[in-house]
Every structure is written in C-alpha cells, then in structure tokens.
Amino acid sequence: MTDTAIAWDTYARQRPERRPVNARGETTWFNWTQYEDHGPGAELLDVAAGARVLDLGCGKGGNAAHLAAIGMRAVGVDVSLRQLAAARERWGQAPGLELHHAEAVRFLLEDREGFDAVYSVYGAVWFTDPTLLLPAVRERLRPGGRLVFSQRPPVEGCYGCQASYIPRGPDEDPLVVKRWDYEPNAWEQLLAEHGYMDVRASVLAPPAGARRVGTLVVTARA
Numbered sequence: 001m002t003d004t005a006i007a008w009d010t011y012a013r014q015r016p017e018r019r020p021v022n023a024r025g026e027t028t029w030f031n032w033t034q035y036e037d038h039g040p041g042a043e044l045l046d047v048a049a050g051a052r053v054l055d056l057g058c059g060k061g062g063n064a065a066h067l068a069a070i071g072m073r074a075v076g077v078d079v080s081l082r083q084l085a086a087a088r089e090r091w092g093q094a095p096g097l098e099l100h101h102a103e104a105v106r107f108l109l110e111d112r113e114g115f116d117a118v119y120s121v122y123g124a125v126w127f128t129d130p131t132l133l134l135p136a137v138r139e140r141l142r143p144g145g146r147l148v149f150s151q152r153p154p155v156e157g158c159y160g161c162q163a164s165y166i167p168r169g170p171d172e173d174p175l176v177v178k179r180w181d182y183e184p185n186a187w188e189q190l191l192a193e194h195g196y197m198d199v200r201a202s203v204l205a206p207p208a209g210a211r212r213v214g215t216l217v218v219t220a221r222a
C-alpha cells in the first residue's frame with residue numbers, strides 16, 4: 001500500500017458516517033461544503049437522469065449515492081480501501097452506483113467511456129497536482145461537460161502545494177498528504193490555461209453563526 005493510501009485509511013477511521021437523514025428528512029443528498037444542510041446541491045453539475053458522473057475521491061460515498069438515487073450512473077473512485085469499505089457497506093446495493101479502488105489520474109487515463117460531469121468534494125482534485133489532474137479530467141469529459149469541485153479556501157499567502165497533517169496516536173508522528181491551494185482567480189487562470197471554458201471560482205460564505213471559513217467552489221466546462 002502507498003503512503004498516501006495508508007494516510008487516507010487513517011483519516012477514514014477518524015471520520016463519522018453521514019447522518020441517516022438530513023434536516024429536510026431526506027435519506028440521500030448532495031453537500032459541497034464542510035457544513036451540514038448548507039450550500040447548493042447536485043444542480044451545479046448541470047446533468048440529468050441517465051448521465052454518467054464521476055466522483056474523484058468519493059470517500060464514504062454519500063454524494064455519489066445521492067446521484068445514483070436520482071437516476072444517474074454514478075462512479076466513485078478512491079485510493080482508500082477503508083473509505084470504500086464504508087461506502088460499500090452503506091450504499092453498495094444502490095442501483096446505478098459503481099465504486100472503484102483507484103488513484104484518480106490513473107483511473108481517468110484508463111477509463112474508456114467518458115463522463116457527462118466530473119466532481120470532487122474536498123476530494124482528489126484538492127489532493128492531486130492540478131497540472132496532472134486537469135488535463136486527465138478534460139480528456140474524459142464530453143464537450144461541454146462540467147468539472148465542479150469544492151475545498152477549503154487557501155490561507156492567505158500559502159499557495160501551491162501545501163502539507164496536510166493527519167493526526168495519529170500521541171506517540172506517533174502525523175501522516176502527511178499534499179494538497180494544492182489557490183485563490184479563486186488563480187484557479188480560474190489555471191483551468192483556462194488547461195483549455196476549460198466558463199470557469200467560475202468563488203468562496204461560498206459559511207452558515208450564520210460563529211464559523212468564519214467558507215467553501216471554495218469552482219465550476220468549469222470542457
């Protein structure tokens with residue numbers, strides 16, 4: 001197993017399952033943000049039932065399961081076996097949902113069918129060198145298909161490849177994964193340089209209350 005997969009398996013152990021129902025009483029839903037019951041939904045993908053959609057770094061699978069529940073062919077990929085085991089246990093029987101153990105760029109290079117939309121929620125797009133990932137996604141998107149991703153906005157002055165620490169026990173060093181942080185305008189430029197159109201990047205405000213950190217949301221078309 002790679003160091004990255006070990007790190008994400010460790011992370012998986014620390015993360016809770018998605019709630020059984022959301023505040024509206026729904027059993028499946030799409031959430032782009034780090035806050036419950038907050039922000040836009042699957043409409044950002046601009047696809048209809050029957051579309052083939054790809055979740056890069058699907059984690060425990062809640063968003064992909066929602067897309068399958070509303071009639072899409074949802075494909076989730078993740079490097080963490082532990083994340084995928086949780087996804088299979090909760091959503092494995094859902095018609096229209098496919099889960100793959102794979103690294104995102106490798107999966108994109110090997111896929112032969114293509115996708116109507118590709119998305120990532122605090123997922124592989126955040127944790128993969130964009131100069132490798134953005135061309136690979138564009139290659140697999142149908143013309144006009146959307147790439148949409150969300151992640152935490154950068155800390156001011158900390159741009160490009162950054163270290164994310166995954167804590168372990170008191171006597172163990174934390175594990176490290178790399179992530180790529182940019183301001184919205186830098187993401188817009190990067191995507192345009194890789195041939196994407198209609199690129200929009202902005203920071204969605206957090207819900208009312210004490211929290212100050214919003215969510216960076218980026219949409220673009222191939």
Ligand SMILES: C[S@@+](CC[C@H](N)C(=O)[O-])C[C@H]1O[C@@H](n2cnc3c(N)ncnc32)[C@H](O)[C@@H]1O
Pocket residue numbers: 008009056057058059060061077078079080083102103104105120121122123124127128
């Ligand atoms: C912060 S979690 C988010 C999971 C999920 N999208 C969610 O919203 O709960 C990041 C996920 O991306 C996966 N991941 C990170 N880099 C990846 C890569 N290069 N290829 C595939 N999966 C990756 C990790 O294993 C982890 O499950």
